Amino acid sequence: MRLTDFWGRLDEAFGPAYARSIATDQVLAQLGGRTIAQALAAGEETVVVWRAVCAAYPDRVPGRLR
Template identity: 65%
Template sequence: MRLTDFWTRLEQAFGAGYARSIAADHSFGALGDRTIDQAIADGIDTTTIWRAVVAAYPDRVPARLH
């Protein structure tokens, strides 16, 4: 998944403001307790990051975005 597609999906699921907050503030166990911003900086594939987001917020992410 391209980085631009990742950010589009995150913003569609959470709204632009809250998406940035989640990216900066929420640590995901599936990403080695990294935030999204840290995982991207560390070179983790955005598909892997997106799967971690979906797993952490299954009721928040619409099925069409999985």
């Protein structure tokens, strides 16, 4: 998954402003206790980060974006 696709999906699932907040403020256990932004900056694959988002927010991410 491209990084632009990742951000597009996150924006679509949460809205642009809230998506950025989640990316920088919410620590996810699935990412080893890192935020989305930290995981991406560390070189984690976008698909791995996206799967962590889907697991952490199953009610917010629509099935068509999974």
